[in-house]
Amino acid sequence: xxxxxxxxxxxxxxxxxxxxxxxxxxxxxxxxxxxxxxxxxxxxxxxxxxxxxxxxxxxxxxxxxxxxxxxxxxxxxxxxxxxxxxxxxxxxxxxxxxxxxxxxxxxxxxxxxxxxxx
Amino acid sequence: xxxxxxxxxxxxxxxxxxxxxxxxxxxxxxxxxxxxxxxxxxxxxxxxxxxxxxxxxxxxxxxxxxxxxxxxxxxxxxxxxxxxxxxxxxxxxxxxxxxxxxxxxxxx
Numbered sequence: 567x568x569x570x571x572x573x574x575x576x577x578x579x580x581x582x583x584x585x586x587x588x589x590x591x592x593x594x595x596x597x598x599x600x601x602x603x604x605x606x607x608x609x610x611x612x613x614x615x616x617x618x619x620x621x622x623x624x625x626x627x628x629x630x631x632x633x634x635x636x637x638x639x640x641x642x643x644x645x646x647x648x649x650x651x652x653x654x655x656x657x658x659x660x661x662x663x664x665x666x667x668x669x670x671x672x673x674x675x676x677x678x679x680x681x682x683x684x
Numbered sequence: 685x686x687x688x689x690x691x692x693x694x695x696x697x698x699x700x701x702x703x704x705x706x707x708x709x710x711x712x713x714x715x716x717x718x719x720x721x722x723x724x725x726x727x728x729x730x731x732x733x734x735x736x737x738x739x740x741x742x743x744x745x746x747x748x749x750x751x752x753x754x755x756x757x758x759x760x761x762x763x764x765x766x767x768x769x770x771x772x773x774x775x776x777x778x779x780x781x782x783x784x785x786x787x788x789x790x791x792x
Binding site: 610611616628671672674675677 | 719723727728730731735738740741772774776779780781784785786
């Protein structure tokens with residue numbers, strides 16, 4: 567069974583940093599591109615970033631470019647999102663998701679909440 | 685970036701009826717790269733349709749997708765109580781993955 571489990575969310579002050587993790591199981595992580603998507607309270611889905619299979623391609627949404635870094639450790643079946651210089655508007659539930667080629671995001675984690683507030 | 689505009693924002697339909705949700709893109713999108721997701725309160729999104737018209741694994745055939753170019757449609761026939769949720773379209777390609785703002789489908 568495919569499972570994605572996010573962790574690392576919490577309360578952080580503006581300007582602070584947080585590292586999110588996504589543990590993958592039930593499939594071979596190295597065969598898939600992976601994504602982070604966020605959802606602010608009461609708002610819609612916003613794509614944040616994607617990483618290809620070997621980590622060599624990592625596009626970002628303009629809103630997080632230069633502040634967030636996506637990475638992966640295929641040997642550990644882990645996906646990460648390093649978030650720096652956090653702002654109040656980064657407050658959201660952060661989901662990791664798997665991309666199946668030509669199918670889009672076929673499996674999602676349950677999300678981890680991030681609150682940026684003083 | 686390609687902007688996806690969904691309409692209506694909220695749709696009220698009775699159980700057993702049909703719901704038609706629209707997604708319009710600001711630029712032509714390959715049909716191969718248009719998806720629809722369902723999200724219920726407190727849950728992660730679930731993939732319904734990919735490639736504009738292909739149902740994802742386990743999705744009932746009352747869900748169907750159509751469209752091409754800049755206009756895409758999600759149709760839900762014979763609405764069941766569990767179908768009332770928020771629906772998002774998404775385009776994927778060229779390293780950009782944009783979502784529409786969502787359509788809330790509520791019970792009339």
